[in-house]
Amino acid sequence: MFRKVLIANRGEIALRINRACQELGVPTVAIFSEADRQSLHVRHADEAFCVGPGPVARSYLNIPNIISAALISGADAIHPGYGFLAENARFAEICNDHGLRFIGPKPSVIATMGDKATARRVMAEAGVATTPGSGIVDSIDEARLEIEKVGYPVLLKASAGGGGKGMREVHAPEDLERMFTTARAEAEASFNDGRLYVEKLILKPRHIEVQLLGDEQGNLVHLGERDCSIQKPSHQKLIEESPAFELPVHVRDRLYEMALAAGRAVNYTNAGTLEFLVSGEQIYFMEMNTRIQVEHPVTEMVYGVDLVKEQIRIAAGESLNFTQSDLHPVGHAIEVRVNAEDPSNNFAPAAGTLTRVEFPGGPGVRVDTHMFSGAQIPPYYDSMIAKIIAHARTREAAIARMERALAETRIEGVKTTIDFARDVLRDPNFIAGGVGVEYLATSFLPNWTAPGEPASV
Amino acid sequence: MTRTIRSVFEETIASRIRPLAEAMQASDLIRVSVAETDLEIELIRHPRPAATPAAAVVDPSAAAASEATYEIVAADQVGIVRFTRPIAVEGTVLENDREIAYVEALGIRNPVRSKGKGRIASVFVIDGQAVEYGQPLFALDRGA
Numbered sequence: 089m090f091r092k093v094l095i096a097n098r099g100e101i102a103l104r105i106n107r108a109c110q111e112l113g114v115p116t117v118a119i120f121s122e123a124d125r126q127s128l129h130v131r132h133a134d135e136a137f138c139v140g141p142g143p144v145a146r147s148y149l150n151i152p153n154i155i156s157a158a159l160i161s162g163a164d165a166i167h168p169g170y171g172f173l174a175e176n177a178r179f180a181e182i183c184n185d186h187g188l189r190f191i192g193p194k195p196s197v198i199a200t201m202g203d204k205a206t207a208r209r210v211m212a213e214a215g216v217a218t219t220p221g222s223g224i225v226d227s228i229d230e231a232r233l234e235i236e237k238v239g240y241p242v243l244l245k246a247s248a249g250g251g252g253k254g255m256r257e258v259h260a261p262e263d264l265e266r267m268f269t270t271a272r273a274e275a276e277a278s279f280n281d282g283r284l285y286v287e288k289l290i291l292k293p294r295h296i297e298v299q300l301l302g303d304e305q306g307n308l309v310h311l312g313e314r315d316c317s318i319q320k321p322s323h324q325k326l327i328e329e330s331p332a333f334e335l336p337v338h339v340r341d342r343l344y345e346m347a348l349a350a351g352r353a354v355n356y357t358n359a360g361t362l363e364f365l366v367s368g369e370q371i372y373f374m375e376m377n378t379r380i381q382v383e384h385p386v387t388e389m390v391y392g393v394d395l396v397k398e399q400i401r402i403a404a405g406e407s408l409n410f411t412q413s414d415l416h417p418v419g420h421a422i423e424v425r426v427n428a429e430d431p432s433n434n435f436a437p438a439a440g441t442l443t444r445v446e447f448p449g450g451p452g453v454r455v456d457t458h459m460f461s462g463a464q465i466p467p468y469y470d471s472m473i474a475k476i477i478a479h480a481r482t483r484e485a486a487i488a489r490m491e492r493a494l495a496e497t498r499i500e501g502v503k504t505t506i507d508f509a510r511d512v513l514r515d516p517n518f519i520a521g522g523v524g525v526e527y528l529a530t531s532f533l534p535n536w537t538a539p540g541e542p543a544s545v
Numbered sequence: 546m547t548r549t550i551r552s553v554f555e556e557t558i559a560s561r562i563r564p565l566a567e568a569m570q571a572s573d574l575i576r577v578s579v580a581e582t583d584l585e586i587e588l589i590r591h592p593r594p595a596a597t598p599a600a601a602v603v604d605p606s607a608a609a610a611s612e613a614t615y616e617i618v619a620a621d622q623v624g625i626v627r628f629t630r631p632i633a634v635e636g637t638v639l640e641n642d643r644e645i646a647y648v649e650a651l652g653i654r655n656p657v658r659s660k661g662k663g664r665i666a667s668v669f670v671i672d673g674q675a676v677e678y679g680q681p682l683f684a685l686d687r688g689a
Contacts, residue, residue, distance in 0.1 A: 122679060137623050138677040153623040153678060156650040160625060160675045186651075 089404050090114050090165040090189065094158040095133065097169030098148060100456045100475060101380070102129035105167045108396040117161045119154055121147035123466035128458045135161055142468045148172045151179055158188050165189040165403060167396075171470065174379040175202045175250070191403040193358045193378050200354060201376040205247045205285050211373045214353035216346045219365065219372040221287035228268050234286045235264070241289040244268060246275035246282075250377070252323030253278040257289060290372060292524035293365035295319065296332050298347035299387045301398055302356045305407040310344050311391045312417050314383055318512060320435055321529035326505070327512060328383035329422045330390050333483055333521035335366070342371060350376065359384075359399045365525075382425070382475070385456060389421035389479040420483040422490050424509045426457075426474040426499070428465050431508035432538035437471040438502040440464075448496035452479045452489050465502060473504070483521065487513055507539050562586060589669060615666055618657060618683040620676040624650030626657075628672045633683070637665045646682060663687045 094117040095105045102118060106129060109116045118133030123142035130136045137157035140147030147153075149172060158166055166183050168174040174192065177199035183190040192198065201207045208218045222234035224247060235242050235258070244267055246254025254275030256267040268284070276282035295316045302308040315332035316325045332340070347362040350373070361381050363374040384395050393415070398408070429435040442463045447455045457474035465473065476497065478490035494510050515532060517523050523531075565588055569577055578587045620626065626648050633645045639659045646657040663685040670682050 138679050139623055140678050147678075150678075152651055152653075156623040157677070159651070160623070 089406075090163075090400070092117060092134075092161065092163040093165045093167055093191070093400065094119065094154070094161065094163040094188075095129070095167050095169065096148070096154050096173055097167070097171070098124055098127065098129055098469065099458045100472070101169040101171075101382075103132060103458050104456055105169060105396055106132050108394060108400060109167075111394075112397060112400060114400070117157060117163050119148070119157055121466075121468070123464075123468055126464065128460060128463075137161070142466055144172065144468060151182060155182060155186055155188070158183075159186060163188065165191055165400075167191040167400065168379065170379050170382060175377070177202060189403050191358070191399055193356060193360060197354050197356060198378045201360075201378050203247055204245065204249060204375050205283075207376055208285075208373070210353060211350055211376075214349050216350050216353075216373045217371055219287045219290060219374065222285050224283045224285055226283075228265055231268055231284070231286055232261070232264060235261075238286070238288040241291075243287045243289050244271045244284050245287055246271065246279060247285055248279035248281035248283065249275060250375075252319075254282075254284070255323060290365050290367050290370070292526055293367040293372075294332065294522065295325075295363065295374075295525050296335070296343060296366045297361045297363040297381075298343055299384070299395070300347055300351045300356060300360045300362065301393075301395070301402070301408060302351055302358065302360070303402045303408045304357050304405060306355075307408045307411070308348060308351050308356065309408065309410070309412045309415060310347055311387050311393060311395075311415060313340065313343060314386055316383060317523055317525050318518070318528055319525050321533065322435070323525070325383060325425065326427075326528070327422065327424050327509065327518075328386055329420065329483070329486070330386040331417060331420065332366075333420075335522075336369075339366065339369060339371065346371065346373065358402050359395055367524075382472070383423050385454060385475060385477045386421040386423045389454065389477060390417040390419055391415055392418065419479055419481045420486040421477060421479040422483075422486045423475055423477045424490060424494065424513075425472050425505070426476060426497070426509070427471045427505045428473050428502045429471050429505055430503040431505055431536075435505070438465070439467040440502045442473075442499060443501035444498055445500075446496070446498040447474065448476065448493035450493075450496075452486075453477070453493045454479070459499075473499070487519065508536070511536060562588070587671065589667060616663070616685045616687055617681045618645070618659070618685060620648050620657070620678060620680045620682055622648045622650040622655045623677050624648040624655065624675070626670050626672070626674055626676045626682060629656075632672075633659075633665045633668070635665055635668055639663055639665070639685075648676060657682060659683075659685060661687070 092115045093109050095102050106116050116133040118130050118136040119139045120130045121142050139153040140150045166188050173179040177195040180190040180195040205223050212218050220238045225231040241259040244256045254271050256271040258264050258267045272282045296313050298313050299311040313332050314328050314330045316328045318327035319325050350362050359380050361377045365372045428438045445459050445461045454477040459473050476493050478486050480486040480489050491513050628646050629644045639662050641662050644656045644658050648655045666686040667684040
């Protein structure tokens with residue numbers, strides 16, 4: 089096991105990793121920006137280093153200061169969490185060059201899967217179905233030619249992308265020029281890489297992803313699927329659940345087979361997720377995330393496996409102490425992401441001070457958060473302030489439990505998505521289950537009225 | 546439960562450092578060094594320009610003027626700080642811009658310069674100490 093682990097992240101995931109390390113008996117080193125000095129992840133770690141000012145480029149992406157903090161504190165491993173440097177193959181290489189174990193897959197695998205266009209090619213070679221689409225399109229004219237092959241509607245996607253950034257739907261030829269320009273500009277601003285590719289837009293698909301864990305001895309298992317179809321108009325996930333409700337058994341089995349085939353094709357190690365679009369019987373590979381994901385707790389709840397601890401054990405060279413036949417999902421888990429955002433104003437992010445914070449508890453409820461009464465939300469970072477997870481025997485009971493948990497939650501000082509999520513949980517179509525990724529943006533939101541607002545006529 | 550570095554540190558602050566600091570405050574000492582078998586403590590008091598009695602009426606412009614006299618030189622990198630020879634100590638007068646220390650990070654020497662003339666009013670670190678981003682290294686008296 090490691091001597092000491094540096095956690096190269098902030099917020100709830102930094103706390104989550106710290107908890108896993110503490111339970112494994114491994115001391116931790118936190119890093120923080122000047123804006124996060126009072127943050128909970130700094131207080132919970134055994135040691136902490138300020139690595140730069142608030143803006144991420146100078147702190148949480150400041151590779152020299154992060155590596156230096158690891159070396160002078162005597163850490164021998166770095167956990168990148170999600171976002172920031174988690175899928176930066178160069179960072180993983182730099183860690184290895186300095187004798188620091190990067191807790192994640194091999195840098196070459198991160199590079200292969202991180203470049204979405206390359207990943208699609210590798211997956212197609214492994215026999216995993218991908219959405220019809222193109223390689224990199226360098227110009228609007230090239231995009232137009234590729235779109236003619238697959239037909240409208242299409243998605244323009246950033247090759248370096250993720251989290252819905254640099255992604256635009258194009259429904260008609262006359263929209264192409266405008267969408268291409270904005271997608272490229274957004275990709276350049278977000279990833280410093282403006283390369284785009286075209287993907288056929290599958291109508292009303294569900295977003296279903298499969299969790300993989302692989303050790304360095306060659307064992308690879310899946311831990312079922314997560315349905316992440318409830319997404320904001322910006323394609324960011326809002327509610328996730330496991331298992332996917334009423335997914336036909338043969339479709340589910342094919343998803344698992346494809347995910348394992350994909351993992352084997354790249355000799356995948358550590359935790360990773362294969363994201364698919366599922367439309368009826370059709371399954372299309374979208375992308376692979378070579379890191380722990382925000383929504384990992386729903387899998388942990390139904391499988392009773394601590395994915396973050398497994399990541400650390402695997403990176404330390406230990407083999408998985410279970411096989412596929414040992415893994416059995418129990419019940420149903422739902423996660424609601426609580427964001428400091430205003431749902432009635434296009435989910436505009438809010439910064440400020442939380443004057444009052446009360447989180448729910450009780451049976452089957454888990455809260456992953458770095459928030460407390462008096463905590464600041466700096467303007468530089470992601471707007472997610474908590475994840476509330478409810479686990480019960482059935483989906484119906486999990487929804488009821490989540491409603492109860494959200495009713496207990498009080499967050500004052502900034503606008504949040506709590507009331508919005510409660511309205512989604514009460515929506516008959518959500519309750520019926522199996523809605524597609526477009527549902528929230530195109531069906532639910534147009535008919536939704538913010539609490540306290542007069543109903544539109 | 547193993548004792549973490551942090552808990553040991555917090556105990557040390559409570560049992561050894563705080564009483565020393567209180568004793569320092571009660572006197573006019575600005576620096577105290579204590580060496581024992583298992584522990585070496587050095588406390589350096591931050592320069593506090595013209596202490597104002599709490600009850601007194603404070604003229605904000607005067608306070609601002611005297612505070613502005615000291616300029617904090619802080620670390621830009623996470624690393625190990627090393628003093629550059631000739632070593633600048635409290636009271637050293639720098640006639641012009643010079644390197645007073647460097648922060649060694651990943652084998653690279655990142656100079657810490659005085660950026661002009663001044664007198665070293667305080668040194669907050671010891672040679673070979675690990676420093677973080679923004680950590681105060683020196684206080685410079687520009688008015689000297």
